[in-house]
Amino acid sequence: MASNRRGLPEINAGSMADIAFLLLIFFLVTTTMDQDTGIARKLPPMPEEEQEKPPEIKAKNIYVVLINSNNQLLVEGEWTEISQLKDGAKKFINNNGSDPASSDSPQKAIISLQNDRGTEYMTYIRVQNELAAAYNELRNDASLNKFGERYTDLNKTQQKEIRKMYPQKISEAEPKNIGGNE
Amino acid sequence: MSKFRKNGKKGMPAISTASLPDIVFMLLFFFMVTTVMRETTLFVSIITPKATEIKKLQKKSLVSYIYIGPPIKRMQSSYGTAARIQLNDAFASVDEIQEFIASEQEARDEKEIPYMTTSIKADETVKMGIITDVKQELRKANSLKINYSTRKGAY
Numbered sequence: 001m002a003s004n005r006r007g008l009p010e011i012n013a014g015s016m017a018d019i020a021f022l023l024l025i026f027f028l029v030t031t032t033m034d035q036d037t038g039i040a041r042k043l044p045p046m047p048e049e050e051q052e053k054p055p056e057i058k059a060k061n062i063y064v065v066l067i068n069s070n071n072q073l074l075v076e077g078e079w080t081e082i083s084q085l086k087d088g089a090k091k092f093i094n095n096n097g098s099d100p101a102s103s104d105s106p107q108k109a110i111i112s113l114q115n116d117r118g119t120e121y122m123t124y125i126r127v128q129n130e131l132a133a134a135y136n137e138l139r140n141d142a143s144l145n146k147f148g149e150r151y152t153d154l155n156k157t158q159q160k161e162i163r164k165m166y167p168q169k170i171s172e173a174e175p176k177n178i179g180g181n182e
Numbered sequence: 183m184s185k186f187r188k189n190g191k192k193g194m195p196a197i198s199t200a201s202l203p204d205i206v207f208m209l210l211f212f213f214m215v216t217t218v219m220r221e222t223t224l225f226v227s228i229i230t231p232k233a234t235e236i237k238k239l240q241k242k243s244l245v246s247y248i249y250i251g252p253p254i255k256r257m258q259s260s261y262g263t264a265a266r267i268q269l270n271d272a273f274a275s276v277d278e279i280q281e282f283i284a285s286e287q288e289a290r291d292e293k294e295i296p297y298m299t300t301s302i303k304a305d306e307t308v309k310m311g312i313i314t315d316v317k318q319e320l321r322k323a324n325s326l327k328i329n330y331s332t333r334k335g336a337y
Contacts, residue, residue, distance in 0.1 A: 013203070020206040027213035036239040036301060038230075038329040046321050117311030121304050124313070125231040125330055126337065132235035175314050 039128055044172075061103050063092045063111045067127060069118030082126050089134035093166065106138070106166045114173040128170075135168045142166060226251035226268050231306040232335035239329055244298045246286040248279065250312060251305035265308045267316065276315045283323040303331040 065085070066074040073080045075088055093109045095102035103109035111131055115124055136151070143151040143162050151162060228251040239245055249268040253261040267274050269282045287295050300320055304313060320328060 016203040017199070017206055020203050020210055024206055024210045024213065027210065027217050031213055031217045036242075036245070036331060037236040037334060038239060038301060038331040039233055039235060040237050040299075040327070040329050043317060043321050043326040043328060045324065045326060115310050117309065117314065119310040120306070121308040121310060121313055122231040122306035124310055125233055125306070125332060128330070129233040129235050136235055175310060177311070
């Protein structure tokens with residue numbers, strides 16, 4: 001056996017652990033486990049040159065949300081707090097024609113969102129969040145009624161069915177610049 | 183000088199630490215694989231807004247980031263305090279976004295391009311004007327999937 005000869009002593013592997021620990025600590029420190037989270041949205045594609053006239057939509061099917069440069073909300077012509085927005089939106093989407101001045105059905109209901117160039121990003125995200133929450137709660141209620149499970153626990157086809165019942169239609173208009181100071 | 187007397191008393195043999203490196207290496211490889219190095223140094227200070235209806239960003243390799251916020255303290259003497267856009271490692275103007283998206287798309291496989299997402303990491307104090315400009319540029323660049331980066335939490 002070679003290692004038994006005097007000429008070639010075995011290399012001491014005792015410090016291997018130390019080296020490995022050093023590397024381990026380095027990677028422990030540099031690792032970022034946190035995942036990015038956020039609100040996912042899809043932008044509309046750029047309008048093409050010769051565009052067909054957009055289909056006419058009844059005014060009662062549109063829920064108009066305006067945000068001004070002072071971060072105040074005007075919903076359907078009335079000054080509203082952000083905390084009331086979710087319930088208002090839910091009532092509008094789920095009207096199903098019971099109030100003649102509100103939407104015909106969830107499929108036809110459209111939320112139109114317009115902000116000012118001076119609106120704060122935080123307010124915009126809060127409004128987006130409230131609108132998303134309104135849709136999520138409606139979908140959740142529908143799936144509990146229909147399948148007896150939460151929307152997030154449904155399988156893909158069931159989710160699709162619920163999404164068809166409550167399609168998320170949020171239309172964003174080009175912002176105004178009334179506040180002036182960008 | 184018998185070979186066997188050296189060990190002294192019998193009874194409790196020392197626990198062998200020979201496998202310690204193996205254990206440590208195992209952990210090491212785990213962390214090496216899961217590590218995502220911070221690839222950009224931020225020149226803008228960003229506190230993302232809070233939201234509750236959030237989704238996780240999947241497939242980090244298909245996400246390109248646009249940072250928007252006021253420059254950090256060190257940079258304020260030369261760049262001022264107005265919100266700015268940062269792409270990769272430098273400040274950029276709004277017109278450079280299309281180019282940035284094109285180069286990001288070029289770096290990916292052609293099949294993956296429709297799944298690419300642009301994450302907008304903006305400070306909560308930023309005005310919507312600059313965000314709208316960025317969104318318009320993204321529409322022009324035909325990169326329509328976006329994600330407003332937020333923290334979890336309610337107001």
